[in-house]
Amino acid sequence: MIPVVLLTGFLGSGKTTLLNHLLSSARGTRIGVIVNDFGQVNVDAMAVAGQVDSMISLGDGCLCCVADTSDIDEMLGKLAGAKLDVIVIEASGLADPQSMVRKLLASTDTRVRYGGLVTVLDAVEFAGTHDQHPELAKALKIADLLVLNKTDRVESITDLVGLVRTHNGEAPIVPVTHGRVDPELLFDRAPELPVARQLTFDDLTDHSDHAHAVYDTVTFTSAEPMHPVLLMDFMDNRPAGLYRIKGFVYFAVPGHTDRFGIHTVGNYLRFHRSPWPRGTRPETQLVLIGKDIDPATADWLEACQQTGPVEVDDMLWVTRYLDSVDALHEPAQQGPQPDEDQA
Numbered sequence: 001m002i003p004v005v006l007l008t009g010f011l012g013s014g015k016t017t018l019l020n021h022l023l024s025s026a027r028g029t030r031i032g033v034i035v036n037d038f039g040q041v042n043v044d045a046m047a048v049a050g051q052v053d054s055m056i057s058l059g060d061g062c063l064c065c066v067a068d069t070s071d072i073d074e075m076l077g078k079l080a081g082a083k084l085d086v087i088v089i090e091a092s093g094l095a096d097p098q099s100m101v102r103k104l105l106a107s108t109d110t111r112v113r114y115g116g117l118v119t120v121l122d123a124v125e126f127a128g129t130h131d132q133h134p135e136l137a138k139a140l141k142i143a144d145l146l147v148l149n150k151t152d153r154v155e156s157i158t159d160l161v162g163l164v165r166t167h168n169g170e171a172p173i174v175p176v177t178h179g180r181v182d183p184e185l186l187f188d189r190a191p192e193l194p195v196a197r198q199l200t201f202d203d204l205t206d207h208s209d210h211a212h213a214v215y216d217t218v219t220f221t222s223a224e225p226m227h228p229v230l231l232m233d234f235m236d237n238r239p240a241g242l243y244r245i246k247g248f249v250y251f252a253v254p255g256h257t258d259r260f261g262i263h264t265v266g267n268y269l270r271f272h273r274s275p276w277p278r279g280t281r282p283e284t285q286l287v288l289i290g291k292d293i294d295p296a297t298a299d300w301l302e303a304c305q306q307t308g309p310v311e312v313d314d315m316l317w318v319t320r321y322l323d324s325v326d327a328l329h330e331p332a333q334q335g336p337q338p339d340e341d342q343a
């Protein structure tokens with residue numbers, strides 16, 4: 001039976017980063033994934049595309065709410081048909097793991113079995129989100145493996161571990177940076193998971209105060225390039241209530257025409273530069289998630305499109321937020337390569 005591992009964690013904690021790490025260090029283990037994201041653009045699916053043996057992408061809705069057991073069974077069935085060693089479900093950052101686990105346990109597909117819940121925690125944001133969303137503690141309680149991510153951004157994890165332990169006294173806590181867990185903690189060469197444990201009925205009930213009930217999403221897409229200074233002005237003055245932005249930005253500044261992946265989590269902001277995938281037309285695609293987001297946010301972003309002249313130096317506002325490894329890369333020599341069919 002193929003184990004199905006559920007990967008969960010609050011917005012921006014590092015689930016996709018961890019999934020990417022698993023995929024790149026799988027060394028022959030065949031991994032299928034179900035990627036669930038919020039917003040009309042499935043940024044997470046784009047981030048793992050090309051590395052995975054088999055993928056089902058479910059955008060714009062939370063798997064735990066939009067899919068019932070038979071939908072989950074159908075998805076698992078599709079993946080189980082491919083020759084896989086393990087299936088990893090990356091839940092959206094607002095999913096309710098209890099409800100997901102319940103549906104997985106109810107699966108009637110005899111080719112798959114529930115393989116455990118891995119919860120990623122953001123070492124920087126955890127204490128704050130824990131206070132704001134007491135309901136998240138329920139997910140901590142049923143986790144089989146707790147990955148304490150972003151430990152590079154905190155001085156000490158002692159208090160955090162203490163706080164996590166008040167909710168779950170048993171599951172191993174693995175401190176990591178950039179999601180670099182040993183894949184063998186999640187699945188074995190001959191998959192026999194050390195993680196999944198017996199859950200009680202109480203563990204799995206109560207879907208009432210689900211986090212995404214209080215969050216909303218704005219999606220912004222534009223084929224027009226963005227003006228670096230105007231966009232960074234938006235980023236520096238993010239509307240109140242905005243917690244998470246992710247996606248890709250298209251600038252048409254000479255030497256900077258490749259794809260700028262953007263992530264903000266709380267006050268943190270990072271760009272990651274990479275070529276546009278072959279056959280894609282460069283365009284900005286952003287998903288913004290927050291509480292009571294100002295309805296004018298999309299208009300403000302639209303006003304950040306490049307309509308007037310732009311200087312190469314204007315990109316300095318952006319490049320200072322580049323991951324250092326990207327900053328060392330030579331900027332693209334050629335402009336974007338639009339899809340031949342669309343060109």
Ligand SMILES: Nc1nc2c(ncn2[C@@H]2O[C@H](COP(=O)(O)OP(=O)(O)OP(=O)(O)O)[C@@H](O)[C@H]2O)c(=O)[nH]1
Nearest residue numbers: 010011012013014015016017093149150177178263
């Ligand atoms: N400094 C630092 N940044 C990290 C680490 N892990 C992830 N990040 C960054 O945190 C941001 C969010 O990471 P993701 O992997 O997209 O988080 P996620 O949980 O998939 O986000 P959602 O799907 O929106 O819930 C990205 O900019 C990552 O590069 C880490 O260990 N240290």
